[in-house]
Structures are given as C-alpha cells and as structure tokens.
Amino acid sequence: MIVHVLDDTPTPDPADDPGPGETDAPEARATSDGVAGTPPLDADAATVLDPADDAVEDEGEDRPDVLVEPDLNAEPDLNEEPDVEVEPVEGGAAADGPAADVAQADAVPDDVTTPTLGTEVHDGSAPADAAAPAHSAPADAAAPAHSVPADDPVLSVASRPADELEESPEGEPDGFERPRPTPRALVLSFGMLAVSVLVGILAVVPAPYAVNGPGPTKDVLGEVDGTPLIEVDGAETFPSTGELLLTTISGTGGPGYPAYALNVLQGWFSPSSLVRPVEEVYPQDLTQEEIDESNAGQMVSSYENASVAALTELGYEVPATLVVAGTVEGTDAEGKLEEGDVLTALDGVALPDYQLLVERLEEVVPGDTVTLTVTRHSRALEVPVVTGEREDGGAQIGVFIDPSFDMPLDVSISIDGIGGPSAGTMFALGIVDLLTPEDEAAGQVIAGTGTIDVTGAVGPIGGIRQKLFGAVRDGATWFLAPAGNCEEVVGHVPDGLRVVEIATLHEAREAMTAIGAGTADDLPTCTAD
Known part of the structure; x- marks a missing residue:
C-alpha cells in the first residue's frame, strides 16, 4: 500500500503511542449490513477521505490528511493483510478482525458518526464482484452470520440480485449445478418406462379371445333422432310415462374387430x-360383412315376429301364407315336400295362420302320421307325413316354414346399428303398450330381452349377464328374463335390479302391468332350482 502524507508532521514513534484516552484512530462503527469497524486501507479498493468530513476533534489536535492512490486495474487480493490496526476503545482491549469490530460497536458513543460513502447493499451483503466499499470488513475476516461465502457456487448465485444473474444457453444461471439422480430415482424412471412399453404392447397385440361387455340400451317407447322407434298406422296409439329398454351387448374379437x-x-x-x-363366439369361416348381414x-x-305376436295378443287376426322353405334332414318329410310348397290344411283342417298350425301340432303324438294339403305349381296335393319329436317333446312334421303375413295394421320399427333376434320380446311389449289406453309401465323403467316367435313364445339369448349390468x-330397476336363461x-x-322370469309374451305383458301398478312382489323370479 502506498500512503502519501499531506503535511510535514513526523510519523509518531511507537514508543510515544498515546494511551487509550488520547488515540487519533477513529473508533469502531456498526454499518448497515451488520459489519462494524474501521474501513481498511486496501491497495485495490481505496477511498479518498475528505479531511473536512472525517475530522475528529481530540484535545485540540487536527487529524492529518491521508490520500490513498488506488490501482483501478489490479485484481483484489483477498488474502492480503490490512495495514490498519484497530486500537482498543475506552473500556476494551485491542483486537483484530470483525469479532473485535462487532464487540466495539456496542461501545460507540452516540455522538460519533462514521461517514457512509455510497455503499449499496443487496440482501444483506454486497455483490461478490463489486469493489470493496470504504466501510466493508477486511477480506480475510470471518463472514457475518447472514453473509454468503464468495466461493460457494450455489449459495452465491442464490444470494445475488436477479438482475445480475447471467443465464446459460439452457436457461439456467451460471454456476448452477443440477443435482445428480439418485439410484432410487433411476430405478423408478426405468420401471415406469418399462410399464409404459408393456402397456403399449398389450394395447396393439391381438389376442385369440372374444370379449363381450354391456352394450347400449334403447327405449322402444322413445325416439331415435327425432323419429319414434315404433310407429303404428291404422289404429290409435297412446302415450306412456314409463320406459321399456331393449338391451344389447358389445363385443370385440370377431372378424375385423x-x-x-x-x-x-x-x-x-x-x-x-x-x-x-x-x-366359440364367431364362426371362423365367415367375414364380418357376412356376420353383419346375418344379424340384420x-x-x-324379430320385429316381424314381434308385430304378429303383439297383434295376436291384442286379439287381431293376422292371416298368413305358410310357405315351405325346406325340410329337416332325416325326417319323413324329406323327399316328399319341396321348397316353395304352400301348406293349406292339416288333416283336412284349414291353416289360415301360423298359430293354428302350431295349435294343431300340439294335439298330435310324435310318431303319428298326418296328412298335409299343399299347393304346388297351382295344384293341390295331399302328402302323408310321419311326425317326429321335437327337443321339448312335441310333434313336428320336419319342414321349415317361411310364413308371409297379411298384417291388419302397418307396424314399422326404425333402429340402426343393432342386430340379432334378442330384442323381439321388448318390441312386442312396446307395440302392446302403444295400442292400449292403459299406461302399463306407469313411470317405471323396465328392461328385458328374449327372442320371440309368431306364437308369442319367448326364447333364450346370449350375453344375459352383460345385459343385466347394462x-x-x-x-x-326391473328386468324381464327368458326362463331359458335363468x-x-x-x-x-347387480344391486338395485329385480329379475322377473317370463316364457311367453302374455307373461311379459302381465309382469309389465303389475310393475306399473306396484303389485309386482309376487312375480316369479329366477331361482337356482
């Protein structure tokens, strides 16, 4: 450090050093950042003190003017020992460093003021790269409790003002060190990646299974895109406050799906x-187009059968032409009856509709011979046929009948996207409800399923459990289930649903009326027997 003395006053000899009451050195002061003490005269961070501003009266003697010449281009040496000695104030001993300064600061008289030379403080400490202010602590002094070590890359960045931080190209402050991932974090990351890959594979790999679940339901008394699902022309229809839901299943695993x-x-x-x-679910020799066509x-x-069965249940006569569509292999009718023959009588009794043919066969014992009157190419023929036995024990003549009905009313059903025969029973119930003035459902939501034939017999279907959930x-709250599915x-x-067992359209109609009237407690249900 270079010190120029501006007057001719000789440097005092150490032996002549005045006592505690006669010192010319300024006493310690507390600064705004918590560092107290006499400002060091550092070779690289010096300050010119104005004698007029820093004079201290002491027994009538003037303090000599001191001029410090700074080297503005030099790098600060933080390890250089300061040339200023701190002498004890009255009531204390001399000490070096900030500890002594802080101790002496408590004893500073209130009438003595340390000049402040424009020092700016941020967050309790000056910026690390700023020149040391005139009243800062010595470079080798211990940092105050709230200061940040200059060589700590993380803490020093955090303590610097936001406008002085420089960002790297990645958007993070210079000096910031990203923590390395722990082994546990690595294991979790790789585990999550493996699970994601596995789920992705499972989502795209086909499996040799068919999966059926609950499908949508439709209220046959409601509308589809603004059009009533069931419309009847030729008779008065009546509104209903209830709902009759046909149920479906949705499936995957077939051709194309x-x-x-x-x-x-x-x-x-x-x-x-x-x-x-x-x-077990889809024929392997059919395409999806063929399956869709069959379902349609x-x-x-199903709704043709439902119309005939419903009108017959309501007392309408529905004439039919009974056309032979083929014969059952191995029966006596094979080779005797031909496709296109029209049945007109059985044992001399005319057959104006399908229901009468069914009723007549119920009176025949399997194995008996009956005489069928048929029309072939506009000629009447009588053909004797030995009856066989159906699975349920009744007699059969061994022919497939494709009846052509002469409907007394025009019944149309509009529904798209749903195939198969299982909605027949609910279609028939809907027609009955529309054509009767009574509000049979009476605000209840009744679901159901089951095939139906022109005689009104309800048959079993597939996917009954999925339909219950749907x-x-x-x-x-109520479900009409075919007896064959019990x-x-x-x-x-499922909880909240009651099941009623039905075998015919008439039983289904009676159940609907009882549910609407609130008298359904005694209706039959499916049991384990």
Whole structure:
C-alpha cells in the first residue's frame, strides 16, 4: 500500500503511542449490513477521505490528511493483510478482525458518526464482484452470520440480485449445478418406462379371445333422432310415462374387430364382461360383412315376429301364407315336400295362420302320421307325413316354414346399428303398450330381452349377464328374463335390479302391468332350482 502524507508532521514513534484516552484512530462503527469497524486501507479498493468530513476533534489536535492512490486495474487480493490496526476503545482491549469490530460497536458513543460513502447493499451483503466499499470488513475476516461465502457456487448465485444473474444457453444461471439422480430415482424412471412399453404392447397385440361387455340400451317407447322407434298406422296409439329398454351387448374379437391383450385383461377383471375363445363366439369361416348381414336379417325377422305376436295378443287376426322353405334332414318329410310348397290344411283342417298350425301340432303324438294339403305349381296335393319329436317333446312334421303375413295394421320399427333376434320380446311389449289406453309401465323403467316367435313364445339369448349390468347402468330397476336363461342369471344380478322370469309374451305383458301398478312382489323370479 502506498500512503502519501499531506503535511510535514513526523510519523509518531511507537514508543510515544498515546494511551487509550488520547488515540487519533477513529473508533469502531456498526454499518448497515451488520459489519462494524474501521474501513481498511486496501491497495485495490481505496477511498479518498475528505479531511473536512472525517475530522475528529481530540484535545485540540487536527487529524492529518491521508490520500490513498488506488490501482483501478489490479485484481483484489483477498488474502492480503490490512495495514490498519484497530486500537482498543475506552473500556476494551485491542483486537483484530470483525469479532473485535462487532464487540466495539456496542461501545460507540452516540455522538460519533462514521461517514457512509455510497455503499449499496443487496440482501444483506454486497455483490461478490463489486469493489470493496470504504466501510466493508477486511477480506480475510470471518463472514457475518447472514453473509454468503464468495466461493460457494450455489449459495452465491442464490444470494445475488436477479438482475445480475447471467443465464446459460439452457436457461439456467451460471454456476448452477443440477443435482445428480439418485439410484432410487433411476430405478423408478426405468420401471415406469418399462410399464409404459408393456402397456403399449398389450394395447396393439391381438389376442385369440372374444370379449363381450354391456352394450347400449334403447327405449322402444322413445325416439331415435327425432323419429319414434315404433310407429303404428291404422289404429290409435297412446302415450306412456314409463320406459321399456331393449338391451344389447358389445363385443370385440370377431372378424375385423380383434380383441387386444389389454381388452382381454380388462375383461378378466371386470364382473360385467365375459372372455371366451373367439372360435366359440364367431364362426371362423365367415367375414364380418357376412356376420353383419346375418344379424340384420335376424333383426328384421324379430320385429316381424314381434308385430304378429303383439297383434295376436291384442286379439287381431293376422292371416298368413305358410310357405315351405325346406325340410329337416332325416325326417319323413324329406323327399316328399319341396321348397316353395304352400301348406293349406292339416288333416283336412284349414291353416289360415301360423298359430293354428302350431295349435294343431300340439294335439298330435310324435310318431303319428298326418296328412298335409299343399299347393304346388297351382295344384293341390295331399302328402302323408310321419311326425317326429321335437327337443321339448312335441310333434313336428320336419319342414321349415317361411310364413308371409297379411298384417291388419302397418307396424314399422326404425333402429340402426343393432342386430340379432334378442330384442323381439321388448318390441312386442312396446307395440302392446302403444295400442292400449292403459299406461302399463306407469313411470317405471323396465328392461328385458328374449327372442320371440309368431306364437308369442319367448326364447333364450346370449350375453344375459352383460345385459343385466347394462340395464342397471341405464336406470332400470326391473328386468324381464327368458326362463331359458335363468340358470345364468342366478347369482349374477347387480344391486338395485329385480329379475322377473317370463316364457311367453302374455307373461311379459302381465309382469309389465303389475310393475306399473306396484303389485309386482309376487312375480316369479329366477331361482337356482
């Protein structure tokens, strides 16, 4: 350090050093940043003190003027020892460093003021790269409790003002060190990646299974795109306050709609879904177009049968032409009757409709011979046929009948996207409800399923368990189930749903009326017997 003395006053000899009461050195002061003490005279961060501003009266003697010449281009040496000694104030001993300064600061008289030379403080400490102010602590002094070490890259960046931070190209402050991931974090990351890859594979890999779940329901008394689902011309119709829901199933696994491994896993864990080998559900020799065409044909046949059965239930006569569509292999009719023959009588009794043919056969004992009157190429023929036995024990003549009906009313059903014969029973109930002035459903939501033939017999269907879940999902509290499905129903009825067993359209109509009237407690239900 270079010190120039501006007067001719000789440098005092150490032996002549005045006592505690006669010192010319300025006493310690507390600064705004908590660092107290006499400002160091540093070679690289010096300050010119104005004698007029820093004079201290002491026994009438003037303090000599001191000029410090700074080297503005030099780098600060933080390890250089300061040339200023701190002498003890009255009541204390001399000490070096900030500890002594802080101790002496408590003893500074209130009438003595340390000049402040424009020092700016940020967050309790000056910027690390700023020149040391005149009243800062010595470079080698211990940092105050709230200061930040200049060589700490993390803490020093955090303590610097936001406008002085420089960002790297990646958008992070210079000096910032990103923490390295722990082994646990690495394991979790790789585990999550593996699970994601596995789920992705399961979502795209086909599986040799068919998965069936609850499908949509439709209110046959409601509308589809603004058009009534059932319309009847030729008779008065009546409104209903209830709902009659036909139920469906949705399936994957058929041609054109493969089931993936993820679908199969979900189906196995879902109580409302059924997973079966695909060959048990879909014919393997048919295309999806052929399956859709078959389902559409079955739907048309179901609502034709429903119309005939409903009108017959209401007392209408529905004449029919009974056309032979083929014969059953191995029966006596094979080779005797031909496709296109029209049945007109059985044992001399005319057959104006299909229902009468069924009623006459119920009186025949299997194995008896009956005489069929047929019209072939405009000629009447009498053909004797030995009857066979149906699976249910009744007699059969061994022919397939494709009846052509002469409907007394024009009944149309509009529905798209749903195929198969299982909606026949609910279609028939809807027609009955529309053509009767009574409000049979009376505000109740009744779901159901089952095939139906022109005689009104209700047959079993597939997917009964999935349909139960679909019904309760869409608000139904009652379900009409075919008697042939009761074994599958028992033990699989969702909460909030009551099941009624039916075998005919007439039984279904009586059940609907009882539910609407609130007298359904005694209706038969499916049991384990």
